Amino acid sequence: MIGKGAYLRQLTASTTQMKSVTVGKELEGSTPPSVFIGSWNYPDVYAGPMVVQEHGDTRIMDMPESWISGNKTQEEIIGYRLNLIRGKRRVHAADLDNRFVEKLQAISLSGSSIESEISFTSTPQGQSFSEEHTPFGPSAPIEHLAIETGRWDRDLEKVFYDTDLKAAEAVRDLHKTGVPFSSIQKAFSVGTMGRDSMRHLVPTRWSITACDTIIGDKLLAEVKKCPVIDTWRVHEFSSLHNNYAVILMPTGWQYEWSEAFLHVLGNEELVFSDHEGNRKKTEYSPLGGCYYSCKMAVLEALAREQRQAGAIILREALHGYVPMGVFNVRENVRSAMQQPAREFEDIRPALNYLSGKFTLPMDRFIKEGDLLRTMIRQRQCTLSDFSGLHTECSVV
Secondary structure, eight states, X not given: OOOHHHHHHHXXXXXXXXXXXXXXXXXXXXXXXXXXXOOTTTTEEEEEEEEESOOSOOGGGGOGGGTTTTTOOHHHHHHHHHTEEEEEEEEETTOOOSHHHHHHHHHHHBSSOEEEEEEESSOOBOOBOOSSSOOBOOEEEEEEEEEOOOOBOHHHHHHHHOTTSOHHHHHHHHHHHXXXXXXXXXXXXXXXXXXXXXXXXXXXXXXXXXXXXXXXXXXXXXXXXXXXXXXEEEEEEEETTEEEEEEEEXXXXXXXXXXXXXXXXXXXXXXXXXXXXXXXXXXXXXTTHHHHHHHHHHHHHHHHHTOBOEEEEEEEEOTTOOOOOTHHHHHHHHHHHTSOOEEESSHHHHHHHHHTTOSSOHHHHHHHOHHHHHHHHHTTOOGGGGTTTTOOGGGO
16 A cells, blocks of 8 residues: 555645746745745755745734634635745754844744845745645745844743753743744744754754654653543544544543545545554654644643543545645644543444544544554454444454
């Protein structure tokens, strides 16, 4: 079977027909604030701001936390992103003592949009879609960058000047204070956190997963000290051509993320799954950053409730779905966890209920989900238990 990475490369390639904004070699506008650090050829990376040809408050264009909760459509979100022009300049990840990087840091620490002027060495071209990061429009090397002085976010400014504070501690403190994840991640990526000699640029894609993991690990340590829930719960949410179901189990912490892609490109019905037990994974998940974004979102809700549970999350992406970054998973799962839960006495009625909600038969998720199969086996499955799920006990 095709791997998720290869499938997503096919899927992102199919989005190239979407039209980006047209721009010349000089640009005046506002950065939301937004920066992007590439990962190619690390530690010599291409870094720079992303600017829109509009003036004033453009924060909505790079604030994923407000999109799903604000009922933005997929077309609106893609419209925001393809209007962002990426400027880039090659820099070494450890070279923070230059004026260009200082400007990127000032952009990331800003509490509001910043007026900017950019000239490019060539006309910006292309666009970028990814399952890992949010899309953006055309890009080109920067010849000159000028930005207005803006007021920094007070919480981000505090960690910037604390050169004795470890980066992980800074990320956790900012999350606890309520700073939006996207703001934390951007500041982390441009080397504004950590002990002075350890600071460096972190590619955007890596910084997203790093922040999800740092926050998730802290939340997990808290959740493991909490009492276990006493019923089976199902939280649901649907948006942006995706259906999500979070199954919370009355067990100690264990976690499985299963995602299906149904007829997005054609007739494919692909399911990918990964899991961990009470101990966290030691190797990077083959499912990529969404595995860690989902985990963080579930743990965030459990920590808020001061309860512990096992979690199996099912996601199906349907025709019309476009890869737009792991924010899609994080914010949808956050939204699911904010919905009232349906309670069940066992996993069997929970799956029977979901079989009427999902397009994909539950037996496909059961076949691919090791933890889900284990839980069914432990509940002593019989064929009649799964009427309507199109499955057989032999799959477990």
